[in-house]
Amino acid sequence: MLSPERFNVDREMPSERLIVALLHIAKRDYAETPGPRDIIYKLKLRELKMLLTHAQWAESNPAKQKLSAPHRPWRCVGISAESPIFFVDLFWGPDNPDQAIRSVLVSSPEELIEIVTEVGPDRCRVFHLGLANGRRDGQPALTEVTGLRSHRAPGNPMKWYVYADAQGCQHACVSWSPRADETSVWEEELVLNIRAL
Structure with a gap:
């Protein structure tokens, strides 16, 4: 790391x-x-891969700071161009200990697995946020994610992640991910049951 x-x-x-x-x-x-x-x-x-912010974006209003404690409030966050960004929409009920955070932006598939495992796959909905990355003709897009898989070469621990959309198509999480071939070792990392929603 x-x-x-x-x-x-x-x-x-x-x-x-x-x-x-x-x-x-x-x-x-x-x-x-x-x-x-x-x-x-x-x-x-x-x-x-990360979400970025700086001191000027910190919330300066003392009332808002107190309301959001123990969290640190920010007015804005930035997104680095190389990050695959996932938007996790959380479903809250009376038994949720943290009512302040209703949605989470996640900057890697590894962290997505961690967050979804923590809250439970039946208590959230996940989207991939496709960015234009500064291209004027690019169109940002929000795509619902139904699962996350990884592939790697035999004997190599380096995993490359793909996410599946509601149509069953797989998309590489990063643009430079090598293509899987017939020798690739696949692993189901995350399954999201969107039909149950």
């Missing part, structure tokens, strides 16, 4: 400087690593 601790980076530095520092580390590793450079660099940046 590309983290501040791994590279002895100051965790207390402002978030925008921390991100720049991690990007420089990824570029340095990329330059020093032999092999197919475009794939290696993307694998390094793959660890930088």
Whole structure:
């Protein structure tokens, strides 16, 4: 995992400087690593999937801060271009301990598995948020997700994720994901029963 601790980076530095520092580390590793450079660099940046914010976007209204405690309120969050973004719509009832958070944006398939497992697949609905990524002709899209699968080459622990839509089509979570072939090892990671909703 590309983290501040791994590279002895100051965790207390402002978030925008921390991100720049991690990007420089990824570029340095990329330059020093032999092999197919475009794939290696993307694998390094793959660890930088995240939602972003900065101090100016923090909620400054004391009343709103108190209402949202123990959570930290933000007025805006940004999305990094390489992140697959999932929108988790949570179903709440009287037994839910946290009524403040009604929906969650998740920036990787691994975290999606964790969140859905935590709340329960029958207590949420998941969508993939397709972004235009700065293209004027691009159309953002919200696609309902019915499941998440992974594939990997035999003997290789590196997993690549695909999500299934309501029509049964599979879509790679990241654009540079290698295609599965007849030797690929598949695993069901998450099944969402949308018919039960």
